Amino acid sequence: MVVTVLLVLGTIIDLGLAALLIGVSGFIFGGGPEAVHAGASLGSAYIAAIIGCLTAPVAGIMFSRRGKTTPGLLLAWTPPAGALLALAIPAPY
Numbered sequence: 001m002v003v004t005v006l007l008v009l010g011t012i013i014d015l016g017l018a019a020l021l022i023g024v025s026g027f028i029f030g031g032g033p034e035a036v037h038a039g040a041s042l043g044s045a046y047i048a049a050i051i052g053c054l055t056a057p058v059a060g061i062m063f064s065r066r067g068k069t070t071p072g073l074l075l076a077w078t079p080p081a082g083a084l085l086a087l088a089i090p091a092p093y
Contacts, residue, residue, distance in 0.1 A: 003069045010076035011057035017079055018053035021046070053079045 028036050029043065038046070060076030063069070 003064060003073065006073055007057070007061055007064055007076055010060060010073070010080070013080045014053045014057045014076065017083055018050050021050050021053065049079075 025046070026032075026035070028038050028046065031037075036042075056079050057076045060072040060074075063072030063075060
């Protein structure tokens with residue numbers, strides 16, 4: 001029961017993180033004066049992060065259904081942990 005609740009919470013957080021990444025993509029890749037004008041390497045990493053946020057909960061649920069709950073929970077909670085780690089890194093300016 002607890003594993004199911006943690007997987008559902010992880011899925012909600014992962015989908016919210018993916019929505020946040022898609023929502024702020026205009027500030028990173030846009031053409032306005034406040035945009036970063038990111039290059040191809042950041043663009044590919046950004047797309048990989050969105051795909052990771054969308055596939056991690058699916059893989060976690062699949063692992064959990066096959067009886068491997070610990071790897072499933074780790075997979076589902078990897079993107080939120082990575083986002084918290086990215087927030088801990090100070091800004092370069």
